[in-house]
Amino acid sequence: MATVCLSGTLEDKLAAAAGAGFDGVEVFEPDLVASPWAPAELAARCADLGLGIDLYQPFRDLDSTDPATAARNLRRARAKFDVMADLGVDTVLVCSAVAPDAVRDDDELTAQLSAAADLAAERGMRIAYEALAWGSHVSTWDHSWRVVQAADHPALGLCLDSFHVLSRGGDPAGFAAVPGEKLFFLQLADAPRLDMDVLQWSRHHRLFPGQGAFDLPAFLGHVLAAGYPGPLSLEVFNDVFRQSDPARTAVDAMRSLLALEAALPVDPLVLPPAPALHGYAFTELAVDGTSGPALADVLGRLGFAHTGQHRSKPVQLWEQGAARVLLNAGAPRTAEGGAAVAAVAVESADPTAAAARAEALLAPVLPRSRGAAEAELSAVAAPDGTQVFLARTGPDGWPADFLPTGGTAAGAGLTGTDHVALTQPYDSYDEAGLFYRSVLGLADGGGSEVAAPFGLVRSRGVTTPDRAVRLVLSASVLRRGDWSPAVPDPQHVAFATDDLVATARALRAAGAPLLAVPANYHDDLAARVDLDPQLLADLREHGLLHDTDAGGSFLHLYTEVLAGRVFFEVVQRLSGYDGYGAVNTPVRMAAHRRARQATGAGTPSTRSR
Amino acid sequence: MATVCLSGTLEDKLAAAAGAGFDGVEVFEPDLVASPWAPAELAARCADLGLGIDLYQPFRDLDSTDPATAARNLRRARAKFDVMADLGVDTVLVCSAVAPDAVRDDDELTAQLSAAADLAAERGMRIAYEALAWGSHVSTWDHSWRVVQAADHPALGLCLDSFHVLSRGGDPAGFAAVPGEKLFFLQLADAPRLDMDVLQWSRHHRLFPGQGAFDLPAFLGHVLAAGYPGPLSLEVFNDVFRQSDPARTAVDAMRSLLALEAALPVDPLVLPPAPALHGYAFTELAVDGTSGPALADVLGRLGFAHTGQHRSKPVQLWEQGAARVLLNAGAPRTAEGGAAVAAVAVESADPTAAAARAEALLAPVLPRSRGAAEAELSAVAAPDGTQVFLARTGPDGWPADFLPTGGTAAGAGLTGTDHVALTQPYDSYDEAGLFYRSVLGLADGGGSEVAAPFGLVRSRGVTTPDRAVRLVLSASVLRRGDWSPAVPDPQHVAFATDDLVATARALRAAGAPLLAVPANYHDDLAARVDLDPQLLADLREHGLLHDTDAGGSFLHLYTEVLAGRVFFEVVQRLSGYDGYGAVNTPVRMAAHRRARQATGAGTPSTRSR
Incomplete structure (x- = not known):
């Protein structure tokens, strides 16, 4: 050194x-x-x-x-x-x-x-x-x-x-x-x-x-x-x-x-191999007495059912297809209050071996208090403090920790978790990328830099080769508009659907707090891209966003920022689109700011200039 | 726009x-x-x-x-x-x-x-x-x-x-x-x-x-x-x-x-001309009940005498040669507590015209409450909140606001104020440079970037053509080592002497809190620069720092950080040296950190990573 x-x-x-x-x-x-x-x-x-x-x-x-x-x-x-x-x-x-x-x-x-x-x-x-x-x-x-x-x-x-x-x-x-x-x-x-x-x-x-x-x-x-x-x-x-x-x-x-x-041809250290990951088990949100019921209400409107209650902790399991969210009222309070992503859980066939690799790579392995009937679950702390669980979803896996509530819901077509997006402190942005690539064996999916309304935002995806796990890390270059109290560093969970228009229709019918997209956006889209007129009409009607890459196209929608710094996204990938709609980030951020100004939400910045 | x-x-x-x-x-x-x-x-x-x-x-x-x-x-x-x-x-x-x-x-x-x-x-x-x-x-x-x-x-x-x-x-x-x-x-x-x-x-x-x-x-x-x-x-x-x-x-x-x-050949706006400035009238430090007596004690050890007391405010005037410091116990408390530079006062023959220019250039002109016998004094706020006074030092000028105490001191050879150095928030670094150049008509003296122990520091001097007023603005690129609670953003006042070795001897005899310079520094200096052996011995003995530029050389010493974020410097310029010894900044910063760690000073950072 x-x-x-x-x-x-x-x-x-x-x-x-x-x-x-x-x-x-x-x-x-x-x-x-x-x-x-x-x-x-x-x-x-x-x-x-x-x-x-x-x-x-x-x-x-x-x-x-x-x-x-x-x-x-x-x-x-x-x-x-x-x-x-x-x-x-x-x-x-x-x-x-x-x-x-x-x-x-x-x-x-x-x-x-x-x-x-x-x-x-x-x-x-x-x-x-x-x-x-x-x-x-x-x-x-x-x-x-x-x-x-x-x-x-x-x-x-x-x-x-x-x-x-x-x-x-x-x-x-x-x-x-x-x-x-x-x-x-x-x-x-x-x-x-x-x-x-x-x-x-x-x-x-x-x-x-x-x-x-x-x-x-x-x-x-x-x-x-x-x-x-x-x-x-x-x-x-x-x-x-x-x-x-x-x-x-x-x-x-x-x-x-x-x-x-x-990574040398002959590894002199013989690290345990990177774990094979099979998708998201769940995303856990830390909530408090106010944000817990609020998020539960929104999950219901998004078509999720409250299907399980943890045997020993104040944790609710919400499910829709393979999309799963835990609301944890017992997690340590986040600095912002409200709600935050406390943990992401990825599926691994061998959580113990994965944890051994993490430990060998100096990742802090977290102690887990486990009840008698509770499943093996390894956890490490990522650089931003998010807990990363390595878990099994099978019958002997983590779901056994939950007592079924019998709850069901009609659903809104959500099939699973597409990606989780976590804002990083700028100082640990490169550290976080290396952490996920080395500890979990994820691959760098390439980065982008967006001139967002409150400053430049850099982001990069890290993914499994089959894209079953996608994580998006972003960071504000310099600071993020701390002159504006309505602008928190956001985190979000993006769910997948096979038919975003139908899903959007269902969400609106259920009164989900979808983010309004300006008509100017769709006017510009119509001028920029040759779209099927019916699709364009659907995008306008439901406030959906659109992007294309070399391979395919992408439809997505956002909710408002719900509590603390958390919101949700719903995405549909067509023909192998492999990005995250970064081009639409400025539109989303401006709309989020307006929505929070309108409700008076947003904690005042405590940082002085 | x-x-x-x-x-x-x-x-x-x-x-x-x-x-x-x-x-x-x-x-x-x-x-x-x-x-x-x-x-x-x-x-x-x-x-x-x-x-x-x-x-x-x-x-x-x-x-x-x-x-x-x-x-x-x-x-x-x-x-x-x-x-x-x-x-x-x-x-x-x-x-x-x-x-x-x-x-x-x-x-x-x-x-x-x-x-x-x-x-x-x-x-x-x-x-x-x-x-x-x-x-x-x-x-x-x-x-x-x-x-x-x-x-x-x-x-x-x-x-x-x-x-x-x-x-x-x-x-x-x-x-x-x-x-x-x-x-x-x-x-x-x-x-x-x-x-x-x-x-x-x-x-x-x-x-x-x-x-x-x-x-x-x-x-x-x-x-x-x-x-x-x-x-x-x-x-x-x-x-x-x-x-x-x-x-x-x-x-x-x-x-x-x-x-x-x-700046066009024919000014379509006809701004009032930039004021002619004739040097520093004084530097005003905001103090509280603890830092006031502490700084008074240090000023005494630096050879200053408490010569005046303000007629209507809790402000002390300390003088030595043309070096003048005010200790103001009635200024608004700074965020850091302790002490801070509240104002710099520069001498202007026509404070009213200077204030008119400042106002035309959108500088906030500050209201001054003035007693019956008090002198005209214009004040504007610089981007970092420092007040800039335009004042006259003559018999009808600002000294008339002070009742003589009769205090005298032997002095330590300080002849005046060489420069004032103010750390700027990074976001207003360029704004501050333009402010001083346009409002006060100072000239850009060139910038430097130093790899300091707690991160890159950019600085630039702005001066009058005759160098009677020198101001140094600096800013930490990104942030300034906020992992270390012992590292405040500093401010300092540099006094001039014609014989730094003699001054240093006097200051040490008086028990001034001079910053210790490591022997390694002088060993390296001896290897780098051909110095007169007696001078080198004096530098070693008194812990003085040294620099050269194209024209001349520079000797300087620092005090420890005294209260809040304030410290003092004493400088001697030889043969027209025109810089500020930036090359020695890392040595000074490391020594300041050690001194503050040793005394347990330094307020913990409240910013989280």
């Missing part, structure tokens, strides 16, 4: 890295410079925490065409070797120079690096030379390798950094040409694909492996195949991680590293 | 634009689509608010090489002309196409645009054609002009957008070749210089005129010289504005527009 990944002082960072189970750190010079610990004291503190110091990073711009500058840089190197001796670290990172006076001649560069390597060797130390993607002369890993090869100095080797290699389109297959003992160090970082200056991309937008677009398992495979014997170090410059709780970031980082190793 | 600049629903946006004094809007289609108001009703609401609708923006990708698509686009155009007729707007924006099927042949493009212009003309409407900087075929304003010229259609003219022109390095001097009546519309936006994909730059980082790097007065001058007769419209896509209070953003926008007009 490079200390630069984490927020706080050096003391904070070391405690976080050790707490997450890292066994070594790269110390960034600015962290040491700001620390009251002398280098030898730092080494002792690290040892107490079980942390080795694997690398020191003091150097920028070692080589120079100006002889006086080059000489001064060597003097600086000597001073830093003194620091390293006190730290007990033998490897120093030297990045390719970026200054205007960087050496542009390979022979001269080789000579200057060799001179520095001589100094290092005198101290029993060695230099790991790294090509920065924006280096003035050396900017690709193979160029850095040519220089190291030419120097042929035992104290000069390579540092490979996945960002610098992959951001420039470098081919890691070429590592095979490098003897393993010349690979002195390895830094791993992922990143989203961004079309911007590579330095800014690197300094602000790196991510932990598995959170971005790079193929880190392949990269690491090539490095290991070349015989690299050293540590895997994460070096991630990220604006969010720089200001987030370092203990939490370090756990996210370690989970990323464990998942990366598990 | 384009509705896309503002956060909220269309209703929110119109109220905000009208409230800030705009007389017209550009309606973005997504705002209308999400609105429950039919177009005619929207027109009526706008009229009620005193807003014209100057432009409608429905079109992307009008032209197409696919005849079927091109025909469908014309049908879509007809539908939108119906909407425009109901809106009562006669100008529609058509951007150059960005789709893969965009027409690549100028003759064909001219023909398709002329066909659309025919349709518009039938309705008494007209098309303003704009080159998007990332258009597939047309991406420069002069190319768009060639196409419009070739079409020679009375219903087809140009829309000029400063971002699209200036981001591509276009020369606005060329507008002189365009007859004024072919300039159908003008959109103004500023932006910082960013090395990134121009589309992302445009969609996320635009700013109001005067907040970025473009020369908008020159641009606008060329447009007006060409005879453009229409409105000046702001079209600013900005991630922060999208989620900030629209009423506030609209005022910021109007201030920007007023300042832009005032």
Whole structure:
């Protein structure tokens, strides 16, 4: 773990890295410079925490065409070797120079690096030379390798950094040409694909492996195949991680590293495999004395029946087809009051094995109080606090916890749960994506960014391969319109139907609180899309929304925000449509705001500007 | 004002634009689509608010090489002309196409645009054609002009957008070749210089005129010289504005527009001129029963004397040389409790004229309750709530409000106030910069971004030309380490000395609470910079920090955070150093955190993750 990944002082960072189970750190010079610990004291503190110091990073711009500058840089190197001796670290990172006076001649560069390597060797130390993607002369890993090869100095080797290699389109297959003992160090970082200056991309937008677009398992495979014997170090410059709780970031980082190793052709860790998931068992809503009856009323109008009562807890089971909702009046109160998604339960044939994988990936496994007749149910906590249950719906599964009420309902055509959408704090958006992909083995379904009325909203789906489980994670970039008290961070459960028009008709007849869609929306839709006139008339009549993707089309409707931050959606997928109607999000948000302003709902924001 | 600049629903946006004094809007289609108001009703609401609708923006990708698509686009155009007729707007924006099927042949493009212009003309409407900087075929304003010229259609003219022109390095001097009546519309936006994909730059980082790097007065001058007769419209896509209070953003926008007009060679508004400022009169700290005596004690140890007591308010005047601090026990309590900078007072020969300018630029002018013998003092509120006083220090000025106490002190060599540094909420960082530049006529001294221990911190100085008044505004990008309760958003007052080593010696002798600087800092400094050995020894002995810039060097020291969020700095500028030692900010922040952890100070954060 490079200390630069984490927020706080050096003391904070070391405690976080050790707490997450890292066994070594790269110390960034600015962290040491700001620390009251002398280098030898730092080494002792690290040892107490079980942390080795694997690398020191003091150097920028070692080589120079100006002889006086080059000489001064060597003097600086000597001073830093003194620091390293006190730290007990033998490897120093030297990045390719970026200054205007960087050496542009390979022979001269080789000579200057060799001179520095001589100094290092005198101290029993060695230099790991790294090509920065924006280096003035050396900017690709193979160029850095040519220089190291030419120097042929035992104290000069390579540092490979996945960002610098992959951001420039470098081919890691070429590592095979490098003897393993010349690979002195390895830094791993992922990143989203961004079309911007590579330095800014690197300094602000790196991510932990598995959170971005790079193929880190392949990269690491090539490095290991070349015989690299050293540590895997994460070096991630990220604006969010720089200001987030370092203990939490370090756990996210370690989970990323464990998942990366598990994705290698030969998993050195032998994690329990990702569980096969067979769909949603249920979604559990935490309710209180006011929101419980209100949501029960709405579920009734949506065609659900109250079919079961938990044997030992104040929990109601509501069902329609394979769509199931629990109303839990005994869950801890949410901060917002009202109602919130407390848990999502996915069906797994082997909940115990799934929980073992989750635990191995540092997911907090939750204790479950279980009555005599109650079924096995594993639960882990997701980054946003939502409980994820792994459960079986069969006769010996979780339904056995409920005593049948005998309740029935005509239904409104809902067949199951299509997806659950959970708003994430922005700081844990990438963490949440990695959590669901690694712990539950879900696949990234791609992301989108929408200019919503109260600010940009980023979202991405994570799904099982067969789409039986779909989860949508979203987050407000910056903040979410906290000037408006009527705008909570929403959560919703989307149910599936095979005939949304018929379902909508039934819901309206039952007085369900459906969200009104402006006529302007359908006027625009008619101008944009060639729709069957009858379908367009039905969409207008029932206030349905529409989207298309490459494969198919999508019809959907929303309820108003019902209590706290919860609302429902009903969707119909046609011809394999695979999205979530994100294009209609602004229309939904504006309508939600109007509906809540009209009812005076919405708790005032407590955040000051 | 384009509705896309503002956060909220269309209703929110119109109220905000009208409230800030705009007389017209550009309606973005997504705002209308999400609105429950039919177009005619929207027109009526706008009229009620005193807003014209100057432009409608429905079109992307009008032209197409696919005849079927091109025909469908014309049908879509007809539908939108119906909407425009109901809106009562006669100008529609058509951007150059960005789709893969965009027409690549100028003759064909001219023909398709002329066909659309025919349709518009039938309705008494007209098309303003704009080159998007990332258009597939047309991406420069002069190319768009060639196409419009070739079409020679009375219903087809140009829309000029400063971002699209200036981001591509276009020369606005060329507008002189365009007859004024072919300039159908003008959109103004500023932006910082960013090395990134121009589309992302445009969609996320635009700013109001005067907040970025473009020369908008020159641009606008060329447009007006060409005879453009229409409105000046702001079209600013900005991630922060999208989620900030629209009423506030609209005022910021109007201030920007007023300042832009005032910067034209002939100011059509005739704003009162920016005041000549002659330095700091004083800085006023709001204190309570605990922090008041604590700060008084520290000021005493810093060599200040309590020289005056306000005639009618519980305010103490402390002085040393020209450095003056007021401790005000009667100011409104700050949210943090403890202490905070309540006001900065700058010297102006004509406070009344300065206040008139501030008022003309929509700065809230604050009422002052004044006793019989009290001096004239104008006050305006800055975006972060800090009061800015414009005051005279002469015998007839503000000091007359204070009864001398006879207090004296030996002093510690402080000669005056060098700068005041105020942390801004991130959402109002650009607003604050524009406020000080336009209202007080300060100049932008350049910005910096520092990777501080608790997240990225952006800062910029604003100064008078002679540097008599220096103000430093800073903001945490995203949030500022709210996981750490010991880290408040700080504010500080920096005093000047001509001999920092002597001052430091005096302060230590007096027991001033100086911030400890780690030995590692000076070890690194010795390795980095060739310093005189005696100076280095002095820096080590007294815990002084050091920086250099192109011109000179800088010595400075800090106190601990004293109460609430306030601390002090003492600086010595050598050979015209013009910065603020930003490179040492991380060291200072880490030391502040340690000092506050050691004393258990710092209020717990109330924000949850």
